[in-house]
Amino acid sequence: MMEHLEDILMDKPELLFRKLIGSSFDGVTITNSKGQTIWYNQSFLQMSGLLPSQLDNYTADELIKNGWMEDSASIEAISKGVTITKSVKYSTGVEALISATPIFDDEGKLIYTFQNVRDITELNKLKHQLDETYALSESYRQTLQEVQLAKGKQIVYQSALMEKIVILAHKFSKVNTPILILGESGAGKDVLANYIHSIDSQTNKGPFVKINCGAIPEQLLESELFGYEAGAFSGANRSGKAGLFEIANGGTIFLDEIGEMPLALQVKLLGVLQDMKIQRVGGTKEIPIDVRVIAATNANLEKMIREKQFRQDLYFRLNVLSITIPPLRERPDDIIVLIEHFQKMFNEKHQISKSFSPNTIKIFLSYEWPGNIRELKNLVERLMIISDENVVNETIIPANLRHNINHADDHPREGSIDETPDLQLKSLMAEYEKKILSFYLTKYRPMKRCADVLGIDLTTLARKKKRFGL
Incomplete structure (x- = not known):
């Protein structure tokens, strides 16, 4: 039966042509040299929304003038005698890519244009989605670059809560004002401090110096922070020693567990924050410094102030800019x-x-x-x-x-x-x-x-x- 059908089709090439083109997923039209449509398939009707009565009785020019069609590649192909490709959006909402190819007789006279109409609506949607995805991936890539920290450390997050923290930290990094980071132990206060230092264009050329105010004995903390002159106390280095504030000059000093700092030392720290000058233990000379100060604690400083364990004036000086990291x-x-x-x-x-x-x-x-x-x-x-x-x-x-x-x-x-x-x-x-x-x-x-x-x-x-x- 199949072989018989093939014989019939081969004996009648016009019938074969109509069968093949008629079943094409793409729209197909053929116009004569005057722009009159002499053949079209069902796919074109579905895509364009045009009726057979319109195609049979009007030229491509007339279809456009009547507002039934936006554009036609066949008109331009007829006038220029070359293949024309353009995109058209039909009243059905279908976006199509049209290629109109002129067909000439043996004498070089244009007799037909063969127009292929491909539905690119989904392709355009995919392209739009791809563009959005690319833009989003670029945004993520830039964000990831921004959260890269010194020595390969990273701020790793996905939550909206941490996104707000990172944005806030980025704003704070642009000004040289003390920052107070609050949050429970292990929440990542030191990582956030390092981040602020790493993106600060004014201080990232200098070092990031961290000291845990609760891990150093009270009698040694002052000399560690501010240094000491030669012979300042028994066992001191003969040539003296620079303190961490001096070492952090041009960079950032991170005072972790600031709530553990002794009250007597809090007074001296307040003076340093106000004047940006330090004085070594046993010395009389004031040394100017240019350093960003970031402090952090998991303690309730307001409660400590009420209990006379933390100075209120130091709290106000440190708490100009504050960030609270939410617990995990x-x-x-x-x-x-x-x-x-x-x-x-x-x-x-x-x-x-x-x-x-x-x-x-x-x-x-x-x-x-x-x-x-x-x-x-x-x-x-x-x-x-x-x-x-x-x-x-x-x-x-x-x-x-x-x-x-x-x-x-x-x-x-x-x-x-x-x-x-x-x-x-x-x-x-x-x-x-x-x-x-x-x-x-x-x-x-x-x-x-x-x-x-x-x-x-x-x-x-x-x-x-x-x-x-x-």
Whole structure:
């Protein structure tokens, strides 16, 4: 039967032509030398929205004059005698790329134009999306470049809360005014201070000097900060010693745990901040300095002021610009990207290749992290080292961490699930699942490998990926 049909078509080439062109996905029209349409296929009708009665009774010029069509490549091809390609948008909303090719007889006289009409609506949408993606990726690339810190350190975040912190820090870096960074222990105050120093065009040529005011004995802290002259005290260097403020000249000095600074030394620090001059222990000469001062603490300085443990005038001098870093429990979106960051760091450090199972990450997302980023970092390294498997599973998570999760479930805190009944457990689990899948889909490619790591089949992964719009 098929062979018989082919014989018929071959015997009638015009019929074959109509069958082939008529079934084309692209629109096709043929016009004569006067611009009258003498043939068209169904695809062109659908794309253009034109009716057969319009095409049969009007020339291309008349179709345009009547407002039924925006433009026609065939008119220009007829007048110029060359192939014309242009884009047209039809009343149907279809954007089309039209190529009109003139056809000549043996004497070189134009007799027809063959017009191919290709729907590029989706292509244009894809191009627009690609342009947006490129612009977004450029924005991300610039942001990533901005958060690169000295000595290869990074601010690693994904949450909107930390985005605001980074933007604020960037603004503060442009002025040479003392900055006070507040936040719980382990939240990353030192990293943020280093960031501010690294993007400050006025001070980044100088050093970043850090001192923990609570880690140095009171009797030594003054000489460490301001230096001392020769013979200032027993055991002092014979030629004297420059203090950290002098060493940080032209750069930044970071006074960590400023709340631990003795009251007597707070008076001297206040004078330095006001005059930008220091005086070494045992010396009489004032030494001018040009240094950015960033202080940080996890203490409640206002409470310490009321209890006469911290000077109010120093607090006001330090608190001109302040940033409060939220604890990790308030920005769970950052947990997965931090895990990925530390995982990469420790894989390189210990020459291993390990990752974390979905259940392990789920437990991480449920934990309170009282020690914040420092606790997460230490736990990630510990689990990666002690795990006998390349995929770290939940069985080796410390019992105290599991206990704290269970305890938190038994005694809900303010703002927890039990106090917001509209936030159902199912939606929370779906949110966690989406974060986990997003993390693994980014890290493991192709999808087959990702499915193997997650321990599910490829079709299940594809279905979940589509469900969450990943």
